[in-house]
Structures are given as C-alpha cells and as structure tokens.
Amino acid sequence: MAEGHAVHGMAARVRRLVGQPGRSSGPPSGSFDPVVLDGLVVRGAEAHGKHLLVQVAGSPSTVHLHLGMHGRVSVRRHRLALGGDGLPRTDPPVPEGLAWRFLTATLLLEVTRPTICEVLDGAGVAALHDRLGPDPLRDDADPEAAVARLHRSRRPIGVLLLDQGVVSGIGNIYRAELLWRARLDPHSPGRAVPVEALRALWQDAIDLMTVGLGAGWIVTDPRQLDDARELLTRGEPVPRWRRRYAVYLRRGRPCPRCGETVRAERMGLQTAYWCPGCQVLHG
Ligand SMILES: [Zn+2]
Structure with missing residues (x-):
C-alpha cells in the first residue's frame, strides 16, 4: 500500500492538470458518474494521509480517491489529435481496471483499481479531513495536536502510528523505521512515551517523509538519507538505490x-518489526 509520501507525490503530478478543461470518462460505479465532471476544469489536488483529493471547478467539487493495495494514478502527456473544441478527438485504449479518466489537450490522467472513487461536496471534504489525523507532510498539520493525540492514548505507539484517525500518512515501513530510530518499543502505550520523545518522533516523520516525497521512494538508511538530502538540495533526482532498512522485513536478522x-x-493491521535490544524507551 502506498504510504503518505507517495500519495502526496501523486497529488503533485495531478496538479500538472490545473487550469485545464478535460473530457471525463469511465464506468459509472456506485454514486460515481464521471459524466458529471465532463468539460470541467481541474483546480487543484491535495493529499491527506493516504487519501487523494482532486478539486474540479463546479459543484459537486472534489474527486476523492483512495488507492488501497492495488490502485494507481498516472498522469502522462499524450499526442492525440485535437478536435475543434481543443480536446482530443479520440480516446486512447482503456486500461484494465479503469475507474476514472480525465483527458485534456495535453495530458491524460487515469485512475485504475482504487478502493474509493467518489465525488464529494464541500461538507463531504470537510468530514473527511475531520476524521483523518494530522499528516506530517501537510503544511496545516499542527505538531502539538499530533503529539497530544498520541500522548492521550493507552494503546501501543506502534498501533497508534498506523491508525489514520490518530495521525495519517504513516504506513508500515515508516512505522518500523521511525520507532527504531527513536529507540521506542512499539508496545509502549502512547501515554507512557514522554512528550519530548513524541515531538522528536513527529519531526523525524516530517523529515523522513519529505525526503521520501522528493526521492519518490522510502529512504531511511542514515547514509542514504544524507546522500538523498544532498541531491534534493541541489534539485537533482535521487536514484533508486538498493533499499536498506534497519528492522523492516528483517525478522531474525541482527x-x-x-x-x-x-x-x-502482528500489530494493528500489519506486521511490526522491532529490535528488543535497543528499542527499550518506555518513558
Ligand atoms: Zn537494536
């Protein structure tokens, strides 16, 4: 499943369509009928945790997507011939699992196999934001609110980090590596972890996920992090180096x-990895 940095990356790609009217198509499904978006203009795109919101001019105004395990969003240039209205005269072949396609004069947005694809009005968008916890990659995330949510719970910190209603965007890899870096035992109740340690954990989530967003993949190894930061500072792409994790998927290894x-x-909905030798901070 895509962790939050990947969904923020998708939002950035979808923002390439901003200002462009497009032809909306796809199979009607549940309450989602792509025809209601036909001819409208993309206004923006944002991520909140693992949810992607594509704002379209007109009402109802926002396409809400959740990609689950197998969903995909692609944005690419096309070279289709344009008709008199400035939009392509023909459609490209339909990929398997297509849920929504938005075709502009230059770009093709396709969403395949999402778990959620629906149109929300303003109240629906507000309700979604309300039920999701602070996201380390959102500018409007309040660090103290995130810390307070973690600190008031009796549940294990390893469970809380994956609960999207507590904090959002952190997935299984970041959970494992963040807790290892913080030397925190994933079983520690949130309320037993010192506030200072939670603040540092939140800041580390921001730092790691910002690098992940820039690199396009999850970088957690200290030396790779240094190299990736240097490249990103220079505005250069980060190569897909061989992934190195401290504990994630390293059961039984030193x-x-x-x-x-x-x-x-098993912890929360997914398997937690940790080191019983040095992840010993309980507060
Ligand atoms: Zn250790």
Missing part, C-alpha cells in the same frame, strides 16, 4: 545498532 535479533509481530 539489529544494525546493537546486534540483537529483530522480531516481528
């Missing part, structure tokens, strides 16, 4: 910090 054997256990 911890790179203390040598203890990495453990794995």
Whole structure:
C-alpha cells in the first residue's frame, strides 16, 4: 500500500492538470458518474494521509480517491489529435481496471483499481479531513495536536502510528523505521512515551517523509538519507538505490545498532518489526 509520501507525490503530478478543461470518462460505479465532471476544469489536488483529493471547478467539487493495495494514478502527456473544441478527438485504449479518466489537450490522467472513487461536496471534504489525523507532510498539520493525540492514548505507539484517525500518512515501513530510530518499543502505550520523545518522533516523520516525497521512494538508511538530502538540495533526482532498512522485513536478522535479533509481530493491521535490544524507551 502506498504510504503518505507517495500519495502526496501523486497529488503533485495531478496538479500538472490545473487550469485545464478535460473530457471525463469511465464506468459509472456506485454514486460515481464521471459524466458529471465532463468539460470541467481541474483546480487543484491535495493529499491527506493516504487519501487523494482532486478539486474540479463546479459543484459537486472534489474527486476523492483512495488507492488501497492495488490502485494507481498516472498522469502522462499524450499526442492525440485535437478536435475543434481543443480536446482530443479520440480516446486512447482503456486500461484494465479503469475507474476514472480525465483527458485534456495535453495530458491524460487515469485512475485504475482504487478502493474509493467518489465525488464529494464541500461538507463531504470537510468530514473527511475531520476524521483523518494530522499528516506530517501537510503544511496545516499542527505538531502539538499530533503529539497530544498520541500522548492521550493507552494503546501501543506502534498501533497508534498506523491508525489514520490518530495521525495519517504513516504506513508500515515508516512505522518500523521511525520507532527504531527513536529507540521506542512499539508496545509502549502512547501515554507512557514522554512528550519530548513524541515531538522528536513527529519531526523525524516530517523529515523522513519529505525526503521520501522528493526521492519518490522510502529512504531511511542514515547514509542514504544524507546522500538523498544532498541531491534534493541541489534539485537533482535521487536514484533508486538498493533499499536498506534497519528492522523492516528483517525478522531474525541482527539489529544494525546493537546486534540483537529483530522480531516481528502482528500489530494493528500489519506486521511490526522491532529490535528488543535497543528499542527499550518506555518513558
Ligand atoms: Zn537494536
């Protein structure tokens, strides 16, 4: 499943369509009928956690997408011949699992196999934001609100980080690596973790996910992080280096910090990985 940085990356790609009217098509599904968006103009796109919102001029105003395990959003240039209205005269072939297509004079947006594809009005968008926790990659995320949400719960910090209603955008890889970097035991109740440690954890989530957004993949290895930051500062792309994690998917192998054997256990909806030797902070 795409973690939040990937969905923010999708939003950035969809923003290439801003200001362009397009032909909307796709199979009607549930309450979603792509015809109601036909001829309208894309106004913007944003991510909140793992949810992607595409704003379209007119009412109802926003396409809400959640990609789940297999969904995909692609934006690419096309070279289709244009008709008198400035829009392509023909449609490209329909990919398998197409849920929504928006075709402008120059760009083709396609959404395939999402778990959610629906149109929301303003109240629906507000309700979605309300039920999602602060997202480390959103400018409007309040760090103290995120810390307070984590700190008031008796539930394990490893469960809280994946609960999108508590904080949003963190997936299983970031959970494992963030807790290892913070030396936090994933079983520690949120309320037992010192506020200062939660503040540092939140800031580390911002830092790591910002690099992930810029790189287009999850970078957590300290040396790779340094190299990726340097490239991003220079405005250069980050190559897809061989991925190195401290604990994620490393059950039974030695911890790179203390040598203890990495453990794995179902926690929340996914398997948590951690080192019992050095992730010992309980507050
Ligand atoms: Zn260790």
